[in-house]
Amino acid sequence: MRAAAFRSIGGPEVMEVMSFPEPQAGSGQVRVRVKTAGVQHYDCSVRNGWAPQGVAIQIPQIPGNEFAGIIDQVGDGVTGFHIGGEVLGFALLNCYAEYVVVGADQIVSKPGSMTWEEAGGLTGNGQGAHIAMKAIGVGPGDTVLINGAAGSLGAFAVQLAKEWGAKTVIGTASKQNHDYLRSLGAVPVTYEEGLTERVKALAPDGVDAAFDTAGGEGIHAAVNLVQDKNRICTFFAYGLIEELGLRVVRGQRSAARLAELVDLHSKGKLRIHIRQTFPLERAADAHRLIETRHGRGKIVLTID
Incomplete structure (x- = not known):
């Protein structure tokens, strides 16, 4: 072959x-x-x-x-x-x-x-996002920050957060991808310096959970904004996990997890x-x- x-x-x-x-x-x-x-x-x-x-x-x-x-x-x-x-x-x-x-x-x-x-x-990024969102306990009423939200992993995470009842999903991305994030139901914000302040302005009541797929300013903003560090997950900045006091998130892909994602897609809830x-x-x-x-x-x- x-x-x-x-x-x-x-x-x-x-x-x-x-x-x-x-x-x-x-x-x-x-x-x-x-x-x-x-x-x-x-x-x-x-x-x-x-x-x-x-x-x-x-x-x-x-x-x-x-x-x-x-x-x-x-x-x-x-x-x-x-x-x-x-x-x-x-x-x-x-x-x-x-x-x-x-x-x-x-x-x-x-x-x-x-x-x-x-x-x-x-099956890869879809299940990865599912594992991350479950690990940080995203649910009804949450305000969630997703760093690197326009990539495949981030986009799945945005959609799962919205499907599971998050009130607000703020996604970092380059400006050319902001309309795409809006189409997924996220509030877009640029990556650059000053991200913490920009997110605070968008979420005056605070950020409940964060998922990082891109590192940089985004992971530091997550640590600055989320009170419970157990509700922060990074699938990028592994070298900073210990320094920032975060936990390592691991999970197993499974047919059951994949079937859930396929069902969401079939219902038009996962693009x-x-x-x-x-x-x-x-x-x-x-x-x-x-x-x-x-x-x-x-x-x-x-x-x-």
Whole structure:
């Protein structure tokens, strides 16, 4: 099979299309013919030499941790899925490929109303935002600050906060993305110096919780504005967690969590904005684009 992978640790230029043996579904597993695979900063970290806990990088290594496609093998003991079923799912690695093998507990059915591009780009950032919003206890009446709200992770967080009853969601973003944030129901604000004061003006009664996806002024504003530090989560400024007195937030992706997100999308309550798609052969360009940390929405690889 074809896959986008790297033979050495390095920048986006190390990504290339290679040939690998086709994986085979074992007991409790399915094999999926991948149609689309989402691109995340997680994948770039793997390319740079970081390994998920308990996983060893194997050179050459195929990155990618979210996908959508069509089941073409079903292992013994699998119920509820069949060959030809359209699904979306998640794995730690190996999704930038024509085929991926995962446990049947790592996929859910793709609704017909969801495009392949949307399906390929939901499972990583969507579940990440869900984990973060649950961890900081976002609920009815809250005022929530989301730093980096126009990116895929931030945009999912905005929508979940609104769905779960937040009174006000303030989102930081570049000015060109402010109309997009307004369309999601957020009050936009620029990143620059003086952010704490600008947010105070927008939320005179205070900020109850904050989620940081971009670092910089935003994480410091969160610490300045949110009284209970247990209600602050960062998925970016990991090096500042101890210094700022924050807690490490961890959570597990699951089929149940993913199914909840798919249901919200089916009901028109969760939008998945596709920023750009790239063919598998241009995985390096997809990594270059996501590493600019600008723009809005999701970057997705398409695999013919």
